[in-house]
Protein backbone atom coordinates (compact mmCIF):
# COMPACT_ATOMS: atom_id res chain seq x y z
CA UNK A 1 0.00 0.00 0.00
CA UNK A 2 1.31 3.47 -0.89
CA UNK A 3 1.50 5.48 2.33
CA UNK A 4 2.21 9.21 2.73
CA UNK A 5 5.35 8.43 4.76
CA UNK A 6 7.15 5.08 4.60
CA UNK A 7 9.11 5.71 7.78
CA UNK A 8 6.74 6.90 10.44
CA UNK A 9 7.10 6.26 14.14
CA UNK A 10 4.03 7.11 16.13
CA UNK A 11 4.61 8.49 19.61
CA UNK A 12 3.82 5.63 21.96
CA UNK A 13 0.80 5.77 24.22
CA UNK A 14 1.95 5.53 27.85
CA UNK A 15 -0.05 2.90 29.69
CA UNK A 16 1.81 3.88 32.87
CA UNK A 17 0.67 7.51 32.62
CA UNK A 18 -2.87 6.29 31.98
CA UNK A 19 -2.83 4.08 35.07
CA UNK A 20 -1.28 6.87 37.16
CA UNK A 21 -3.99 9.22 35.97
CA UNK A 22 -6.74 6.81 36.96
CA UNK A 23 -5.11 6.33 40.38
CA UNK A 24 -4.92 10.13 40.76
CA UNK A 25 -8.60 10.49 39.85
CA UNK A 26 -9.63 7.63 42.15
CA UNK A 27 -7.86 9.40 45.01
CA UNK A 28 -9.82 12.64 44.66
CA UNK A 29 -12.64 13.46 47.08
CA UNK A 30 -15.42 12.08 44.90
CA UNK A 31 -16.96 8.69 44.18
CA UNK A 32 -14.61 6.41 42.28
CA UNK A 33 -15.09 6.93 38.51
CA UNK A 34 -17.75 9.51 39.39
CA UNK A 35 -16.76 11.84 36.58
CA UNK A 36 -17.46 9.13 34.03
CA UNK A 37 -16.37 10.00 30.54
CA UNK A 38 -14.43 13.03 31.75
CA UNK A 39 -12.15 10.58 33.54
CA UNK A 40 -11.71 8.53 30.37
CA UNK A 41 -10.79 11.80 28.65
CA UNK A 42 -8.13 12.53 31.27
CA UNK A 43 -6.76 8.98 30.97
CA UNK A 44 -6.54 9.32 27.22
CA UNK A 45 -4.81 12.69 27.34
CA UNK A 46 -2.35 11.32 29.92
CA UNK A 47 -1.58 8.33 27.72
CA UNK A 48 -0.96 10.51 24.69
CA UNK A 49 1.11 13.14 26.53
CA UNK A 50 2.90 10.56 28.69
CA UNK A 51 2.24 12.45 31.94
CA UNK A 52 -0.46 13.07 34.54
CA UNK A 53 0.39 16.79 34.44
CA UNK A 54 -1.79 17.50 31.44
CA UNK A 55 -0.79 20.33 29.16
CA UNK A 56 -3.88 21.99 27.74
CA UNK A 57 -3.26 25.74 27.90
CA UNK A 58 -2.20 26.55 24.39
CA UNK A 59 -4.48 25.28 21.65
CA UNK A 60 -5.08 26.08 18.03
CA UNK A 61 -7.74 25.16 15.51
CA UNK A 62 -6.31 24.54 12.04
CA UNK A 63 -9.05 25.25 9.49
CA UNK A 64 -8.25 23.85 6.05
CA UNK A 65 -10.35 25.35 3.29
CA UNK A 66 -10.94 24.15 -0.28
CA UNK A 67 -13.53 23.83 -3.01
CA UNK A 68 -15.14 20.78 -4.57
CA UNK A 69 -15.91 20.46 -8.28
CA UNK A 70 -18.82 18.16 -7.44
CA UNK A 71 -20.95 21.14 -6.28
CA UNK A 72 -21.81 21.75 -9.96
CA UNK A 73 -24.00 18.61 -9.62
CA UNK A 74 -26.30 20.43 -7.16
CA UNK A 75 -25.32 18.43 -4.06
CA UNK A 76 -24.78 21.41 -1.78
CA UNK A 77 -26.22 24.74 -0.71
CA UNK A 78 -24.80 26.36 -3.86
CA UNK A 79 -23.87 25.01 -7.28
CA UNK A 80 -20.83 27.31 -7.53
CA UNK A 81 -17.51 26.54 -5.89
CA UNK A 82 -17.55 29.54 -3.59
CA UNK A 83 -16.13 28.57 -0.26
CA UNK A 84 -14.07 31.79 -0.46
CA UNK A 85 -16.59 34.01 1.29
CA UNK A 86 -17.09 31.59 4.18
CA UNK A 87 -13.36 30.95 4.52
CA UNK A 88 -12.55 34.66 4.52
CA UNK A 89 -15.13 35.12 7.22
CA UNK A 90 -13.31 32.56 9.40
CA UNK A 91 -9.93 34.15 8.62
CA UNK A 92 -11.29 37.59 9.57
CA UNK A 93 -12.63 36.18 12.85
CA UNK A 94 -16.39 36.53 12.42
CA UNK A 95 -17.57 32.94 11.92
CA UNK A 96 -19.05 30.38 14.30
CA UNK A 97 -15.70 28.80 15.15
CA UNK A 98 -14.22 32.22 15.97
CA UNK A 99 -17.03 33.11 18.35
CA UNK A 100 -16.60 29.78 20.14
CA UNK A 101 -12.80 30.00 20.09
CA UNK A 102 -12.87 33.40 21.79
CA UNK A 103 -14.75 31.91 24.72
CA UNK A 104 -12.58 28.81 24.83
CA UNK A 105 -9.20 30.51 24.58
CA UNK A 106 -8.21 28.97 21.27
CA UNK A 107 -6.46 30.48 18.28
CA UNK A 108 -7.83 29.88 14.78
CA UNK A 109 -5.65 29.59 11.69
CA UNK A 110 -7.09 29.31 8.18
CA UNK A 111 -5.09 27.57 5.47
CA UNK A 112 -6.20 27.66 1.82
CA UNK A 113 -5.31 24.33 0.26
CA UNK A 114 -7.66 24.57 -2.71
CA UNK A 115 -10.13 27.45 -2.85
CA UNK A 116 -11.42 28.09 -6.36
CA UNK A 117 -11.25 31.86 -6.12
CA UNK A 118 -9.04 34.63 -4.88
CA UNK A 119 -9.66 36.60 -1.73
CA UNK A 120 -8.85 39.93 -0.15
CA UNK A 121 -7.85 38.94 3.35
CA UNK A 122 -4.19 38.74 4.30
CA UNK A 123 -5.11 36.60 7.30
CA UNK A 124 -5.35 33.35 5.33
CA UNK A 125 -2.27 31.19 4.74
CA UNK A 126 -1.95 30.48 1.01
CA UNK A 127 -0.97 26.86 0.33
CA UNK A 128 -3.33 26.46 -2.64
CA UNK A 129 -2.74 23.21 -4.51
CA UNK A 130 -5.39 23.62 -7.20
CA UNK A 131 -8.45 25.81 -7.67
CA UNK A 132 -10.89 23.24 -6.36
CA UNK A 133 -11.09 19.52 -7.07
CA UNK A 134 -12.35 18.16 -10.38
CA UNK A 135 -15.93 16.98 -10.68
CA UNK A 136 -15.51 13.46 -9.31
CA UNK A 137 -18.55 12.24 -11.22
CA UNK A 138 -16.60 12.58 -14.47
CA UNK A 139 -12.94 12.33 -13.36
CA UNK A 140 -10.79 11.74 -10.30
CA UNK A 141 -11.06 14.60 -7.80
CA UNK A 142 -7.28 15.09 -7.92
CA UNK A 143 -4.09 13.31 -8.91
CA UNK A 144 -2.30 11.03 -6.46
CA UNK A 145 0.53 13.60 -6.42
CA UNK A 146 -1.86 16.33 -5.33
CA UNK A 147 -3.35 14.04 -2.69
CA UNK A 148 0.16 13.53 -1.29
CA UNK A 149 0.75 17.30 -1.50
CA UNK A 150 -2.37 17.96 0.57
CA UNK A 151 -1.24 15.47 3.21
CA UNK A 152 2.24 17.01 3.24
CA UNK A 153 0.84 20.53 3.74
CA UNK A 154 -1.33 19.36 6.64
CA UNK A 155 1.66 17.55 8.12
CA UNK A 156 3.91 20.63 7.89
CA UNK A 157 1.20 22.91 9.23
CA UNK A 158 0.64 20.54 12.16
CA UNK A 159 4.37 20.41 12.87
CA UNK A 160 4.58 24.22 12.83
CA UNK A 161 1.70 24.45 15.30
CA UNK A 162 3.43 21.95 17.58
CA UNK A 163 6.76 23.80 17.28
CA UNK A 164 4.93 27.00 18.24
CA UNK A 165 4.11 25.31 21.56
CA UNK A 166 0.50 24.28 21.07
CA UNK A 167 -0.53 21.60 23.55
CA UNK A 168 -3.65 20.58 21.64
CA UNK A 169 -4.39 20.61 17.91
CA UNK A 170 -8.01 21.00 16.80
CA UNK A 171 -9.21 20.04 13.34
CA UNK A 172 -11.41 22.34 11.28
CA UNK A 173 -12.42 22.90 7.66
CA UNK A 174 -14.62 24.76 5.22
CA UNK A 175 -15.46 23.24 1.86
CA UNK A 176 -18.88 23.32 0.26
CA UNK A 177 -19.54 19.89 -1.17
CA UNK A 178 -17.26 18.08 1.24
CA UNK A 179 -20.00 16.00 2.89
CA UNK A 180 -20.51 14.41 -0.54
CA UNK A 181 -16.79 13.59 -0.73
CA UNK A 182 -16.75 12.34 2.86
CA UNK A 183 -19.81 10.15 2.31
CA UNK A 184 -18.08 8.56 -0.69
CA UNK A 185 -14.91 8.01 1.38
CA UNK A 186 -16.74 6.53 4.37
CA UNK A 187 -19.01 4.30 2.26
CA UNK A 188 -15.92 2.95 0.49
CA UNK A 189 -13.64 2.48 3.48
CA UNK A 190 -16.33 0.93 5.72
CA UNK A 191 -18.05 -1.03 2.91
CA UNK A 192 -21.38 0.65 3.68
CA UNK A 193 -24.18 1.69 1.38
CA UNK A 194 -24.64 5.36 0.49
CA UNK A 195 -27.99 5.32 2.31
CA UNK A 196 -26.21 4.31 5.52
CA UNK A 197 -23.79 7.24 5.50
CA UNK A 198 -25.12 10.18 3.48
CA UNK A 199 -26.95 13.10 5.04
CA UNK A 200 -28.08 16.63 4.31
CA UNK A 201 -24.75 18.40 4.85
CA UNK A 202 -25.22 22.15 5.03
CA UNK A 203 -28.97 21.51 5.08
CA UNK A 204 -30.43 20.85 1.67
CA UNK A 205 -34.08 20.08 0.88
CA UNK A 206 -35.41 16.52 1.04
CA UNK A 207 -35.71 16.49 -2.76
CA UNK A 208 -32.14 17.68 -3.19
CA UNK A 209 -31.01 15.09 -0.64
CA UNK A 210 -32.47 12.27 -2.77
CA UNK A 211 -30.56 13.71 -5.72
CA UNK A 212 -27.34 13.98 -3.65
CA UNK A 213 -27.55 10.28 -2.67
CA UNK A 214 -27.97 9.30 -6.31
CA UNK A 215 -24.96 11.45 -7.27
CA UNK A 216 -22.82 9.71 -4.60
CA UNK A 217 -23.95 6.30 -5.90
CA UNK A 218 -23.07 7.38 -9.44
CA UNK A 219 -19.67 8.65 -8.26
CA UNK A 220 -18.86 5.31 -6.63
CA UNK A 221 -19.99 3.41 -9.72
CA UNK A 222 -17.89 5.64 -11.98
CA UNK A 223 -14.71 5.84 -9.86
CA UNK A 224 -14.77 2.36 -8.26
CA UNK A 225 -12.51 3.41 -5.37
CA UNK A 226 -10.59 0.57 -3.73
CA UNK A 227 -10.53 0.59 0.07
CA UNK A 228 -7.17 -1.20 0.16
CA UNK A 229 -5.66 1.90 -1.50
CA UNK A 230 -6.59 4.84 0.78
CA UNK A 231 -4.42 7.28 -1.18
CA UNK A 232 -6.37 6.27 -4.28
CA UNK A 233 -9.64 6.83 -2.40
CA UNK A 234 -8.50 10.32 -1.34
CA UNK A 235 -7.46 11.22 -4.87
CA UNK A 236 -10.55 9.77 -6.58
CA UNK A 237 -13.34 10.91 -4.25
CA UNK A 238 -11.67 13.14 -1.65
CA UNK A 239 -10.78 16.78 -1.22
CA UNK A 240 -7.72 18.89 -0.48
CA UNK A 241 -8.88 19.87 3.02
CA UNK A 242 -9.53 16.20 3.81
CA UNK A 243 -5.97 15.32 2.75
CA UNK A 244 -4.52 18.17 4.82
CA UNK A 245 -6.50 16.92 7.82
CA UNK A 246 -4.95 13.47 7.37
CA UNK A 247 -1.49 15.11 7.41
CA UNK A 248 -2.17 17.05 10.60
CA UNK A 249 -3.35 13.92 12.40
CA UNK A 250 -0.08 12.25 11.41
CA UNK A 251 1.96 15.20 12.75
CA UNK A 252 0.12 15.14 16.08
CA UNK A 253 0.43 11.37 16.48
CA UNK A 254 4.15 11.48 15.69
CA UNK A 255 4.77 14.19 18.27
CA UNK A 256 2.49 12.97 21.07
CA UNK A 257 0.19 15.96 20.78
CA UNK A 258 -3.53 15.17 21.15
CA UNK A 259 -5.60 15.90 18.06
CA UNK A 260 -9.20 16.94 18.70
CA UNK A 261 -11.52 15.91 15.88
CA UNK A 262 -14.50 17.96 14.75
CA UNK A 263 -17.35 16.51 12.68
CA UNK A 264 -17.90 14.34 9.63
CA UNK A 265 -14.91 15.67 7.70
CA UNK A 266 -12.56 14.81 10.58
CA UNK A 267 -14.29 11.43 10.72
CA UNK A 268 -13.57 10.67 7.06
CA UNK A 269 -9.95 11.81 7.45
CA UNK A 270 -9.58 9.61 10.54
CA UNK A 271 -10.82 6.58 8.62
CA UNK A 272 -8.21 7.18 5.91
CA UNK A 273 -5.35 7.78 8.33
CA UNK A 274 -6.26 4.67 10.35
CA UNK A 275 -6.06 2.68 7.10
CA UNK A 276 -2.55 4.06 6.45
CA UNK A 277 -1.32 3.65 10.02
CA UNK A 278 -3.38 1.19 12.07
CA UNK A 279 -3.61 2.25 15.71
CA UNK A 280 -3.17 5.98 15.04
CA UNK A 281 -6.75 6.52 16.29
CA UNK A 282 -5.37 6.22 19.84
CA UNK A 283 -4.07 9.78 19.38
CA UNK A 284 -7.49 11.17 18.48
CA UNK A 285 -10.16 12.66 20.73
CA UNK A 286 -13.69 12.62 19.29
CA UNK A 287 -15.18 15.94 20.38
CA UNK A 288 -18.77 15.42 19.28
CA UNK A 289 -21.10 13.28 17.24
CA UNK A 290 -21.84 15.20 14.08
CA UNK A 291 -25.44 15.35 12.94
CA UNK A 292 -24.36 13.64 9.69
CA UNK A 293 -25.60 10.05 9.59
CA UNK A 294 -22.21 8.56 8.69
CA UNK A 295 -20.53 10.05 11.76
CA UNK A 296 -21.89 7.38 14.12
CA UNK A 297 -20.77 4.66 11.71
CA UNK A 298 -17.23 6.04 11.71
CA UNK A 299 -16.93 6.49 15.46
CA UNK A 300 -18.25 2.96 16.04
CA UNK A 301 -15.78 1.62 13.48
CA UNK A 302 -12.85 3.46 15.07
CA UNK A 303 -13.94 2.63 18.61
CA UNK A 304 -14.21 6.29 19.58
CA UNK A 305 -16.83 7.68 21.93
CA UNK A 306 -17.75 11.32 21.32
CA UNK A 307 -17.67 13.68 24.30
CA UNK A 308 -20.75 15.56 23.15
CA UNK A 309 -23.87 14.84 21.15
CA UNK A 310 -25.41 18.17 20.24
CA UNK A 311 -26.53 17.52 16.67
CA UNK A 312 -23.97 20.07 15.47
CA UNK A 313 -23.20 20.15 11.74
CA UNK A 314 -21.37 23.43 11.22
CA UNK A 315 -17.85 22.29 10.52
CA UNK A 316 -15.04 24.89 10.77
CA UNK A 317 -13.78 23.09 13.90
CA UNK A 318 -16.73 24.40 15.92
CA UNK A 319 -17.49 21.11 17.73
CA UNK A 320 -13.83 20.56 18.59
CA UNK A 321 -13.68 24.03 20.14
CA UNK A 322 -16.87 23.44 22.17
CA UNK A 323 -15.27 20.30 23.65
CA UNK A 324 -12.35 22.36 24.98
CA UNK A 325 -14.65 23.42 27.80
CA UNK A 326 -14.75 19.78 28.96
CA UNK A 327 -10.97 19.51 28.78
CA UNK A 328 -10.76 22.66 30.90
CA UNK A 329 -13.25 21.15 33.34
CA UNK A 330 -11.26 17.98 33.95
CA UNK A 331 -8.05 20.01 34.16
CA UNK A 332 -9.62 22.18 36.86
CA UNK A 333 -10.66 19.03 38.74
CA UNK A 334 -7.11 17.70 38.60
CA UNK A 335 -5.61 20.98 39.76
CA UNK A 336 -8.12 22.23 42.31
CA UNK A 337 -9.76 19.25 44.02
CA UNK A 338 -8.56 17.81 47.29
CA UNK A 339 -8.07 14.12 48.01
CA UNK A 340 -9.80 11.45 50.09
CA UNK A 341 -6.82 11.60 52.50
CA UNK A 342 -7.38 15.34 52.99
CA UNK A 343 -10.83 14.39 54.33
CA UNK A 344 -9.52 11.37 56.27
CA UNK A 345 -12.02 9.35 54.24
CA UNK A 346 -11.40 5.73 53.39
CA UNK A 347 -13.56 3.36 51.38
CA UNK A 348 -14.40 0.29 53.46
CA UNK A 349 -14.28 -2.10 50.51
Ligand SMILES: O=C(O)c1ccc[n+]([C@@H]2O[C@H](COP(=O)([O-])O)[C@@H](O)[C@H]2O)c1
Nearest residue numbers: 076175176177179201202263264290315
Ligand atom coordinates in the same frame (compact mmCIF):
# COMPACT_ATOMS: atom_id res chain seq x y z
O1 LIG B 1 -18.68 18.95 10.51
C1 LIG B 1 -19.71 18.40 10.07
O2 LIG B 1 -20.10 17.32 10.50
C2 LIG B 1 -20.48 19.11 8.97
C3 LIG B 1 -21.73 18.64 8.61
C4 LIG B 1 -22.43 19.32 7.63
C5 LIG B 1 -21.86 20.42 7.01
N1 LIG B 1 -20.63 20.86 7.35
C6 LIG B 1 -20.03 22.04 6.71
O3 LIG B 1 -20.80 22.39 5.57
C7 LIG B 1 -20.06 22.27 4.38
C8 LIG B 1 -20.35 20.96 3.72
O4 LIG B 1 -21.72 20.81 3.48
P1 LIG B 1 -22.20 20.42 2.00
O5 LIG B 1 -23.67 20.35 2.11
O6 LIG B 1 -21.76 21.56 1.12
O7 LIG B 1 -21.54 19.15 1.65
C9 LIG B 1 -18.61 22.33 4.78
O8 LIG B 1 -18.15 23.66 4.69
C10 LIG B 1 -18.61 21.84 6.21
O9 LIG B 1 -17.73 22.60 6.99
C11 LIG B 1 -19.95 20.21 8.34
Ligand SMILES: Cc1cc2nc[nH]c2cc1C
Nearest residue numbers: 077086174202314315316
Ligand atom coordinates in the same frame (compact mmCIF):
# COMPACT_ATOMS: atom_id res chain seq x y z
C1 LIG C 1 -23.33 29.39 5.92
C2 LIG C 1 -22.34 28.24 5.95
C3 LIG C 1 -21.28 28.28 6.90
C4 LIG C 1 -20.34 27.23 6.92
N1 LIG C 1 -19.25 26.98 7.66
C5 LIG C 1 -18.71 25.84 7.27
N2 LIG C 1 -19.42 25.36 6.27
C6 LIG C 1 -20.45 26.18 6.01
C7 LIG C 1 -21.48 26.12 5.07
C8 LIG C 1 -22.43 27.15 5.04
C9 LIG C 1 -23.53 27.09 4.03
